[in-house]
Amino acid sequence: MNAPAQQSSDPLEADVWARLATVSDPELDESVAAMGFVDTVQIDTNGEVQIGFRLPTYWCAPNFAFLMAHDMREAVESLSWVSTAIISLRDHCNAKEINHGVNAGLSFGDTFPGQTAAELDKLRATFRRKAFKRRQELLLRHLKGADMTPQQLCAMHMRELAALSLENDEALHLRARYQEIRGEFGGPAGESDLAFTTDSGKMLTPDSFNDYLQELRRVRVNAEFNANLCRGILQTRYDEKAEK
Amino acid sequence: MFKTSDGEDIFVIDAHIHLWDARPENQRNVHGAQFINCFHDYQKGLSPEEYHWPAEKFQYYGADTLYEDVFVNGYADMAICQPTYLKEFYKEGFNTTEQNAFLRDKYPNQVLLNGAFDPRDGEPGLDALTALVETYKVIGVKLYTAEWHGDSKGYKLSDPWARRYLEHAQGLGIKNIHVHKGPTILPLNRDAFDVADIDDAATDFPELNFIVDHVGLPRLDDFCWIATQETNVYGGLAVAAAFVHSRPRYFAEMMAELLFWVGEDKLLFASDYGIWQPKWLIEKFMAFEMPEDLKAETGTDLTLDVKRKILGLNAAKLYGIDIEAQKSKISAS
Numbered sequence: 333m334n335a336p337a338q339q340s341s342d343p344l345e346a347d348v349w350a351r352l353a354t355v356s357d358p359e360l361d362e363s364v365a366a367m368g369f370v371d372t373v374q375i376d377t378n379g380e381v382q383i384g385f386r387l388p389t390y391w392c393a394p395n396f397a398f399l400m401a402h403d404m405r406e407a408v409e410s411l412s413w414v415s416t417a418i419i420s421l422r423d424h425c426n427a428k429e430i431n432h433g434v435n436a437g438l439s440f441g442d443t444f445p446g447q448t449a450a451e452l453d454k455l456r457a458t459f460r461r462k463a464f465k466r467r468q469e470l471l472l473r474h475l476k477g478a479d480m481t482p483q484q485l486c487a488m489h490m491r492e493l494a495a496l497s498l499e500n501d502e503a504l505h506l507r508a509r510y511q512e513i514r515g516e517f518g519g520p521a522g523e524s525d526l527a528f529t530t531d532s533g534k535m536l537t538p539d540s541f542n543d544y545l546q547e548l549r550r551v552r553v554n555a556e557f558n559a560n561l562c563r564g565i566l567q568t569r570y571d572e573k574a575e576k
Numbered sequence: 577m578f579k580t581s582d583g584e585d586i587f588v589i590d591a592h593i594h595l596w597d598a599r600p601e602n603q604r605n606v607h608g609a610q611f612i613n614c615f616h617d618y619q620k621g622l623s624p625e626e627y628h629w630p631a632e633k634f635q636y637y638g639a640d641t642l643y644e645d646v647f648v649n650g651y652a653d654m655a656i657c658q659p660t661y662l663k664e665f666y667k668e669g670f671n672t673t674e675q676n677a678f679l680r681d682k683y684p685n686q687v688l689l690n691g692a693f694d695p696r697d698g699e700p701g702l703d704a705l706t707a708l709v710e711t712y713k714v715i716g717v718k719l720y721t722a723e724w725h726g727d728s729k730g731y732k733l734s735d736p737w738a739r740r741y742l743e744h745a746q747g748l749g750i751k752n753i754h755v756h757k758g759p760t761i762l763p764l765n766r767d768a769f770d771v772a773d774i775d776d777a778a779t780d781f782p783e784l785n786f787i788v789d790h791v792g793l794p795r796l797d798d799f800c801w802i803a804t805q806e807t808n809v810y811g812g813l814a815v816a817a818a819f820v821h822s823r824p825r826y827f828a829e830m831m832a833e834l835l836f837w838v839g840e841d842k843l844l845f846a847s848d849y850g851i852w853q854p855k856w857l858i859e860k861f862m863a864f865e866m867p868e869d870l871k872a873e874t875g876t877d878l879t880l881d882v883k884r885k886i887l888g889l890n891a892a893k894l895y896g897i898d899i900e901a902q903k904s905k906i907s908a909s
Contacts, residue, residue: 390610393759393768449763553829554797560823564621
């Protein structure tokens with residue numbers, strides 16, 4: 333297996349892994365650590381940290397690869413004891429450009445001069461919106477399965493969602509993931525605002541609740557398919573090499 | 577022909593097969609090596625173990641192996657060769673119409689040959705397309721929008737030259753446009769897998785059918801949405817079908833989505849052979865049943881009738897094949 337030792341006994345290394353766990357593949361809305369993309373964390377005495385990662389294919393979209401590399405560097409450098417994080421992507425058609433750009437602190441535009449019309453904010457926002465829908469659908473389905481009615485869910489406020497006593501880890505995880513992203517989409521997210529609204533902030537109604545869930549499911553099924561495909565291909569790509 | 581346990585014959589058209597040459601002597605550069613390795617990882621990642629090939633065989637398996645795997649053991653009555661030129665990566669091309677014509681000429685009743693074009697070939701490419709259609713009598717083309725071409729790393733169907741080519745192709749009697757989306761399209765800040773340009777093209781060319789490879793994956797959600805809006809957008813099941821083995825629950829969820837949004841008349845079975853083999857794909861697909869919870873929630877099902885459409889009837893419609901007449905031709909040959 334290629335999964336690295338993420339449960340490191342070295343406290344500094346554990347710090348780094350904890351930071352990496354907060355960095356998502358924007359397309360999959362899964363952490364780069366959980367996906368197994370990162371396979372090396374090396375800490376030098378002067379507080380310099382080397383992070384090595386690779387992706388399921390040589391062709392994975394360079395824009396997403398750049399975003400992950402950029403976010404990993406930022407996340408690891410936010411640790412007070414880290415002086416520099418050096419990111420190294422390998423076995424990728426744009427590895428050289430991405431490593432150079434990210435480690436020099438360049439923007440995406442300066443990393444790929446002449447090949448991009450804008451920065452990546454719009455792309456990131458598109459996939460963040462999909463992540464909102466996916467997280468919302470998973471939580472709604474879970475609560476519906478736990479015998480909450482569409483009426484209750486459509487009328488629930490953020491305060492009530494936070495106060496729900498949830499019986500298992502999965503439910504707690506789904507709620508936390510949804511709460512984390514709710515402020516970015518769906519309108520005001522104060523304690524007395526509705527917990528579940530569309531991404532543009534429209535109220536949900538019990539009548540159209542099932543159709544709405546069906547629409548959201550499209551987004552989740554797609555993301556899960558991609559995540560499964562990526563895991564399968566990553567494992568095949570690197571298990572083989574390890575055997576040789 | 578697949579025979580059900582009740583003895584019923586199911587006519588099978590595999591809508592996407594390849595006969596490629598990726599041997600090291602044909603590879604132009606590291607990209608050629610990486611391209612075939614990536615395909616090979618797909619085979620090993622999603623096939624049952626007994627269907628994994630060694631690297632040498634995967635690079636080049638030849639026409640006889642293909643015939644055996646697809647038509648003798650693989651249940652296919654007919655199959656469509658979809659070319660992928662990749663001349664920037666392979667000296668003589670990866671899998672060209674010219675190479676595939678050999679197979680069609682050898683098995684004319686079973687092999688359907690498609691052509692290809694690249695809008696970045698400009699004016700001369702339009703003439704080349706005319707010649708291609710005249711020489712090979714193709715009524716379908718396969719487009720790979722992420723193909724590298726000089727400094728370009730891909731194109732969109734909404735580009736002005738792509739529209740000119742579609743117009744020209746339609747004038748030549750082309751009916752079916754198979755579209756494969758891949759990564760690295762410029763400008764790099766955009767989503768390279770975005771399928772919105774298919775929506776534009778399908779609206780502007782209502783006489784053409786657009787068959788989207790891999791049901792738009794990795795943008796299945798957006799593809800489903802477009803296919804509900806456009807009556808001439810179809811989904812090819814290559815890649816997606818392979819999940820029936822490794823992730824049956826996800827396969828079920830995906831089929832439920834596709835049947836709900838796209839519909840049973842607009843999905844085409846495809847193996848993407850040599851990546852996956854139709855034998856196990858079809859056996860597992862035929863044995864597959866939609867789980868009760870998904871049936872109840874989405875109102876969709878994979879009945880025998882639906883399977884029959886996906887495995888052959890839908891493709892037969894698109895390619896104007898009279899199945900009974902074709903059966904007699906095949907058995908006579």
